[in-house]
Amino acid sequence: MSYSIPSYALILKDTDLKDLRGDLWNDEPVPANLQIDGVTYDIDIAYRGSYTRKFRKRSYRIEFIEPKVFSEAREIHLNAEYKDPSLFRSKLSFDFFNDLGVLSPESQHINLTRNGSLKGVYLQLESVDEFFLKKRGLPSGPIYYAVNNDANFSLMRDEKMKETLLSGYQRAFGKPSDDDILLELINKINTVSLSNFSSEISHSININSxxxxxAGAVCTMNNDGFTHNYALYHNSETGLFEIIPWDYDATWGRKVDGGIMKCNFVPLEGKKSNHLCYLLMRVPEFRKLYRNILEEVLETKFTADYMENKVVSLHKALRPHILLDPYKKSQMDKFDCEPEFIFQFIRDRSNFLKDQLVSFY
Structure with a gap:
């Protein structure tokens, strides 16, 4: 089945557009209309992201007001992917995580116009909220976004005590009383002895997931995704937390600024700044399980052969639209080189990880 790129038409009043542009860092939305497949939705729209707000092509957060739901979602994100020469690294990553059996947001490229002016290709990203759970038939449970580097599962950051254990997290769904569950998790991670860590942490976290x-973060080499750019979901039936990837444009060999990242930049064990990753790798049974998972992934999923059709299909589907994108059409040479760049990264990264596994016990 071919990958289609639908068109969305964003319509704002001049006064509301002026308000939106007036303060890049204001998270308060303005009203607008969004036309999709002949249906007009009343929406609230605001800029999203941090450093990306400074780019010429900006990303948006959209909440549906009337009708209140679009495609089983109350809220979506339109990511500009401005620094990614391929514009599909995020989607490639989320689809990869899904193949690994990790809860991941759905994503879909779209063409966006604003008041009749073409703004180019965006990646529509599913919001991780109660609708995300309902769509997958998952039990209700609180969801937290890791919004900054304080979300490192530690009591400290940069050798300084954090103000609160919940520093770095933002509740996206749930009640204030649910915060106690996350507090208990972080406290347990930092107080349980290493000898008891295996049994204790297994009652709080879905270890396999x-x-x-x-393994997915390490293979895709998301240097920016270990202490933020993820979400935590607490499954009310199992009583276990699961982690969900978020914002994966700086992957597959590219930095956040679009530059090249060497294939050995992120260690096989992940980044030690994520205190939970660090502790899990100190436990022999978890270390062995991780080794088995990573070996399986390197042999079956993280290969140029397995990823070829996914990469080529996305590139082929996006190319005619990138040719019209006012922010990207002048960079077609780079866009056309990205598939082979990604394949070479996979080969180099895989070889590096396999070499590291030789002494990983």
């Missing part, structure tokens, strides 16, 4: 997420 977490280690599969770690």
């Amino acid at each position: 977490f280690l599969r997420w770690l």
